[in-house]
Amino acid sequence: MAVPVKQQAAVAAYIARQKLAGRKRYPLVLMLEPLFRCNLACAGCGKIDYPDPILNRRLTPQECWDAADECGAPIVAIPGGEPLIHREIGEIVAGLVERRKFVSLCTNALLLEKNLHKFTPSPYLFFSVHLDGLKAHHDRAVCQDGVFDKAVKAIRAAQAAGFQVNANATVFDGYPAEELADFLDFATGLGVNISISPGFAYERAADQESFLNRQKTKTFFRELFRIQKARGAKWSLSHSPLYLDFLAGNQEFRCTPWGMPTRNVFGWQRPCYLLGEGYAQSFAELMETTDWDSYGTGRYAKCANCMAHCGYEPTAADVAFSQPWKFLKVALGGIRTEGPMAPEIDLSNQRPAVDVHHRIVARALEGIEAEARDGKRRTALVEKV
Numbered sequence: 001m002a003v004p005v006k007q008q009a010a011v012a013a014y015i016a017r018q019k020l021a022g023r024k025r026y027p028l029v030l031m032l033e034p035l036f037r038c039n040l041a042c043a044g045c046g047k048i049d050y051p052d053p054i055l056n057r058r059l060t061p062q063e064c065w066d067a068a069d070e071c072g073a074p075i076v077a078i079p080g081g082e083p084l085i086h087r088e089i090g091e092i093v094a095g096l097v098e099r100r101k102f103v104s105l106c107t108n109a110l111l112l113e114k115n116l117h118k119f120t121p122s123p124y125l126f127f128s129v130h131l132d133g134l135k136a137h138h139d140r141a142v143c144q145d146g147v148f149d150k151a152v153k154a155i156r157a158a159q160a161a162g163f164q165v166n167a168n169a170t171v172f173d174g175y176p177a178e179e180l181a182d183f184l185d186f187a188t189g190l191g192v193n194i195s196i197s198p199g200f201a202y203e204r205a206a207d208q209e210s211f212l213n214r215q216k217t218k219t220f221f222r223e224l225f226r227i228q229k230a231r232g233a234k235w236s237l238s239h240s241p242l243y244l245d246f247l248a249g250n251q252e253f254r255c256t257p258w259g260m261p262t263r264n265v266f267g268w269q270r271p272c273y274l275l276g277e278g279y280a281q282s283f284a285e286l287m288e289t290t291d292w293d294s295y296g297t298g299r300y301a302k303c304a305n306c307m308a309h310c311g312y313e314p315t316a317a318d319v320a321f322s323q324p325w326k327f328l329k330v331a332l333g334g335i336r337t338e339g340p341m342a343p344e345i346d347l348s349n350q351r352p353a354v355d356v357h358h359r360i361v362a363r364a365l366e367g368i369e370a371e372a373r374d375g376k377r378r379t380a381l382v383e384k385v
Helices: 003-020 061-069 089-098 112-118 133-142 147-160 177-190 212-232 243-245 283-289 309-322 324-333 356-382
Strands: 029-032 074-078 102-107 126-130 166-171 193-198 262-265 267-271 277-280
Touching: 029 061, 029 309, 061 089, 061 262, 061 283, 074 089, 089 102, 089 112, 102 193, 112 147, 126 147, 133 147, 147 177, 166 177, 166 283, 177 193, 177 212, 193 309, 212 243, 243 309, 243 324, 267 283, 277 283, 277 356, 309 324
Parallel strands: 029 074, 029 262, 074 102, 102 126, 126 166, 166 193
Antiparallel strands: 262 267, 267 277
16 A cells, blocks of 8 residues: 555566466565664563573674575565664665665664764665654554654654655554554554554463454454544555455465574574474575475464464465456455444364474574684684694
């Protein structure tokens, strides 16, 4: 809806090439996590529950560029952690822009204003600022007062410096639809595009009570879009109409986990950005050896309630390309907010959740310790020479 035409055209051409090449699975967005460390500790986050030796790890600029080259996706999203903590983030972004990747740098904006000098405005660069709602709601969601005001100030400073700015909002249980509508009015007036997505139920998140199940998600978004129609609001939502229609319960989609593969300090994460079940050493290994059919709603308990954009936007993009009449129906007719919903996926045959977090952490710590020992040996040899 509010995705720049240049980006839409590049993505459409990329999908066409994949289809012509007969590829069934291909990435649309590389989720590039150069670090896990963050300067906030949001209760709904499952990305920062690691010991310090892992939180102190960083991908190098070359590792980031190699990942983008290896993956080949036209869009690179840089989440975290907080990417602006990375001392070489400016260099990383510059190298990606040089490769003509559309870069979405995700940030809570606490460090944005003082780091703007590290970046150059470009049609290939977007700052994606985390805003979960208006002041009271957002500060409560990030567990720190004053963050909303700092983020809005940073957004205005970035816009004044010529940068494109988006906002991304995560929706949790108990959020009144009227309040989110007020936020979307505000954000649209602020001149930013907005992405919205129901929060994923991270198993390691401190707050396990606030995640939406699928039925609540559909009911919530139907109410949200009813409010939009009643207000006559034109929100700048940076989503496919089909994905928004899916959130409102009108599309029966399966997720496309390979559509947004993740490269982080552990390697290539299986199966997706939200769910870490193991790692591959290369993108090719990730695509060729991951048992994709064992993940997704109806297949795995951890995926039961997921309707997040990173799994379903690639599905929507594929449907829009292969079944354009479905896209046009929603794009022209709008999102249906009344009537029966699409059938829900049966969960009765899903495999139970498996706890792999401790094994992954233990293996990573062993590797870090081995590197440290090897570094000491190399230092000793140099000193002897």
